Amino acid sequence: MNVLNVPEPDFMQEEEIVLFSDSVGKWIDEHASPEAVQSWLANSSVPRELWNASGDAGLLGLSMPEEDGGMGGDYRHEVVLMRQLGWKGADHFGISLHNAIVMPYIWHYGTAEQKARWLPRLQSGELVGAIAMTEPGAGSDLQGVKTTAIKTGDQYVVNGSKTFITNGQLANFIIVVAKTDPSEGAKGTSLIVVETDGAEGFERGRNLHKIGMEGNDTSELFFNDVKVPGENIIGGGEGQGFIQLMQQLPQERLNIAVQGVAAAERGLRETLAYVKERKAFGKRVIDFQNTQFKLAEVKTKLTVAKVFVDHCLGLHLQGKLDAATASMAKYWVTDIQGEVIDEMLQLHGGYGYMNEYPIAQLYKDARVQRIYGGTNEIMKLLIARTL
Numbered sequence: 001m002n003v004l005n006v007p008e009p010d011f012m013q014e015e016e017i018v019l020f021s022d023s024v025g026k027w028i029d030e031h032a033s034p035e036a037v038q039s040w041l042a043n044s045s046v047p048r049e050l051w052n053a054s055g056d057a058g059l060l061g062l063s064m065p066e067e068d069g070g071m072g073g074d075y076r077h078e079v080v081l082m083r084q085l086g087w088k089g090a091d092h093f094g095i096s097l098h099n100a101i102v103m104p105y106i107w108h109y110g111t112a113e114q115k116a117r118w119l120p121r122l123q124s125g126e127l128v129g130a131i132a133m134t135e136p137g138a139g140s141d142l143q144g145v146k147t148t149a150i151k152t153g154d155q156y157v158v159n160g161s162k163t164f165i166t167n168g169q170l171a172n173f174i175i176v177v178a179k180t181d182p183s184e185g186a187k188g189t190s191l192i193v194v195e196t197d198g199a200e201g202f203e204r205g206r207n208l209h210k211i212g213m214e215g216n217d218t219s220e221l222f223f224n225d226v227k228v229p230g231e232n233i234i235g236g237g238e239g240q241g242f243i244q245l246m247q248q249l250p251q252e253r254l255n256i257a258v259q260g261v262a263a264a265e266r267g268l269r270e271t272l273a274y275v276k277e278r279k280a281f282g283k284r285v286i287d288f289q290n291t292q293f294k295l296a297e298v299k300t301k302l303t304v305a306k307v308f309v310d311h312c313l314g315l316h317l318q319g320k321l322d323a324a325t326a327s328m329a330k331y332w333v334t335d336i337q338g339e340v341i342d343e344m345l346q347l348h349g350g351y352g353y354m355n356e357y358p359i360a361q362l363y364k365d366a367r368v369q370r371i372y373g374g375t376n377e378i379m380k381l382l383i384a385r386t387l
Helices: 015-031 034-043 048-056 075-087 095-109 112-124 182-188 241-277 289-317 323-347 349-353 358-370 376-384
Strands: 129-132 148-152 155-166 173-179 189-195 202-207 218-229
Touching: 015 075, 048 112, 075 095, 075 241, 075 289, 095 112, 095 129, 095 173, 095 241, 112 173, 129 155, 148 173, 155 173, 155 189, 173 182, 173 241, 182 189, 189 218, 189 241, 241 289, 241 323, 241 358, 289 323, 323 349, 323 358, 323 376, 349 358
Parallel strands: 129 173
Antiparallel strands: 148 155, 155 218, 173 189, 202 218
16 A cells, blocks of 8 residues: 555565565455454454464564574565554554564574574464563663563573563563673673463563553563573573664664554545545535645655655665664654644544544554654654764
8 A cells, every 4th residue: 555656665666575565465354354453452462363373374583584483584574564564454463573573682692592492483473472671660761670680500580570561461482671780780681581381470460551552462571580591591691681672673663663654654545535535514525725735744744754764674674774763763753653643633523533433543553652662752862862
């Protein structure tokens, strides 16, 4: 769906990518219909079976090499999946976090043994991934985490709590940001994997009640003397976690920008359909000059956003996307997403405030985009350091 009529960059027009996009769209139509999405909203979670179906369809581990247990694609395949989910209103499914955030930590930094042990199971859907960064007292400030993983013999003992964890109710493979040496600050931070099945001392708290993204399970997690094998430290050695996080956060922030453009594109498609059908004072809403001007502004802002995101995609595929540029994409696109969806809701009038209309859900979902992945205020600090 290219409602903006912006030509795709050459790297997204390759035949294999186009065919893959079509097949992903059809799969979503079958497994994530509007009726299915409504059940996700009602249950505050997708069904566990959807993860297995995704693995069967080859949608997990898209950008992981085949020799490591993945599907052998690249980041473009992740972009296709994120876009299709956004265009079709199925973006409450936390598959892109599993694919494009969790699995890359294992592929980039895991030992050969860790890759062999975990990547095939993440690709099949046997394991559902989450990453536990945020704590009740530490959000965007990752240096302030209090959770500890202390070495005792040949294992680690994990203690602490995490909150706002996407996929938190279903995940059984959780990358935990923890201090292995609390006296060392950031240098004492490590990433340790907790496989939760049968893990004593691990507890899931509430499936948190949110104002948007209600179909995605977001949870509190508690670690009370959870014993984890020593070989579960990602990379095999302590103290590498903060650097690993900093190197991977640009992709996470680009993911958010990609998702923001896709959701806003859906909003524009839904709004165009509404204003062409709805009448007021004897004529269609789209025939009013104010409607035309507002939609012209929306299309212009989204066109600029898409072109910039496509530019960032090109840089990322070449390994040249730096943290500041990724921060620009995350903050600017999500700000624009909020602005234009608000304008499009206004064009729906009172119906825009009704949950039965897609624009209402899009409005609610957009708000968190400016918060997770690092708040937009933090993005501006990162950008300012380059001045």
